[in-house]
Amino acid sequence: MEISTKTMELLPKLDCGICGYKTCIDFATMVDKGEEKLKRCIHIAEKLNKEPLEKGFNYSVGGTATGEKMGWKDYMHREFDFILDMFPGEQGPRETILPYNPALVKELGVKKGDIMIGRPMGMSCGCPVTHCGIVGSADARNGVIDWFVTGPLGPRSGGFIDIGYYIAQGYEGIISESKVAIELGRRYWFMPRRCMLQWRHSGLINAVTKLKDGSYKVRIEGLMIG
Numbered sequence: 539m540e541i542s543t544k545t546m547e548l549l550p551k552l553d554c555g556i557c558g559y560k561t562c563i564d565f566a567t568m569v570d571k572g573e574e575k576l577k578r579c580i581h582i583a584e585k586l587n588k589e590p591l592e593k594g595f596n597y598s599v600g601g602t603a604t605g606e607k608m609g610w611k612d613y614m615h616r617e618f619d620f621i622l623d624m625f626p627g628e629q630g631p632r633e634t635i636l637p638y639n640p641a642l643v644k645e646l647g648v649k650k651g652d653i654m655i656g657r658p659m660g661m662s663c664g665c666p667v668t669h670c671g672i673v674g675s676a677d678a679r680n681g682v683i684d685w686f687v688t689g690p691l692g693p694r695s696g697g698f699i700d701i702g703y704y705i706a707q708g709y710e711g712i713i714s715e716s717k718v719a720i721e722l723g724r725r726y727w728f729m730p731r732r733c734m735l736q737w738r739h740s741g742l743i744n745a746v747t748k749l750k751d752g753s754y755k756v757r758i759e760g761l762m763i764g
Contacts, residue, residue: 545569550581554734555689581734605715605729613736614764618727620716622709622758629672630686631730634708637701640681646699648676653692654685656701664763665706667734670698682707687732706761709741714753722746725760739763 545566552562557578559565569576576582605621612618624631635656637643648654652673658665671687683701692698709730713720725742733739741758748754 545576548576548582549579550736552581552732552734553689554581554732555691555694556580556734560689560691581736605717608729610717612729612738614738616727616738616764618729618738619718620713620720620726621729621731622756623712623714623731624686625710625712628686630688631732632674632710633669633671633685633687633706634710635683635685635701635704636707637681637683638703638705642701643676643681643683644678646701648673648678648683648699648701650675652676653696653698654683654701655690655693655698656704658706659703660705665735708757708759709739709761710755710757712749712753713756714751720746720754720756726758728758737763 546562549562549566553560557565557580559568565579605618610617610619622631635658637656638659642648650673653670654673655668655670657668668690669687670690670693671685672692674684674686676683683704711730713728718726720743722743722745725740727738727740729736729738740760740762742760743756744759745757746754747756
């Protein structure tokens with residue numbers, strides 16, 4: 539448990555699944571044979587290759603790190619304004635997408651609960667990483683899909699639908715930490731909490747509700763990355 543606790547301080551807490559485990563906690567529990575196995579986490583492998591695994595060393599590479607700990611800068615040292623969190627109880631960040639071929643939604647019979655993969659291409663958002671997730675809803679008439687972006691473990695362990703290239707139309711989530719005022723109609727730079735690349739995104743807030751705890755429920759459209 540002591541090793542697992544120490545390991546969790548180093549991990550990004552993205553639950554991306556690339557290491558082969560479902561969650562960072564599962565991975566940390568299994569890291570009991572030293573630094574070499576820890577390098578299976580691609581998010582900290584580069585730092586581990588350059589620096590010794592020191593007791594108490596804090597590798598702040600995103601995940602649950604706060605904006606202050608990150609210096610309000612992404613992995614490329616570019617500034618951002620807030621962190622976009624997922625809604626409590628949901629499987630992952632909520633994203634609205636439109637496939638480049640919207641007819642595929644009907645042809646492939648995409649429905650709620652399906653495991654799906656695809657890659658956002660073009661101005662919106664141009665991410666180089668294939669996204670994996672679980673379908674929340676699908677509009678066969680317009681081809682619009684709402685899904686929860688998760689890691690690749692689901693598609694690896696079972697079947698999946700490949701929707702191909704798509705346009706990311708919008709994100710929905712919670713803003714609980716920000717270095718600027720949150721206002722309707724403004725474009726911001728923001729960091730999705732579970733972004734595997736830890737790259738900043740840009741988007742326009744076109745719906746916002748202030749919650750009792752002081753956080754904000756928002757919808758962001760007009761997306762760009764970098």
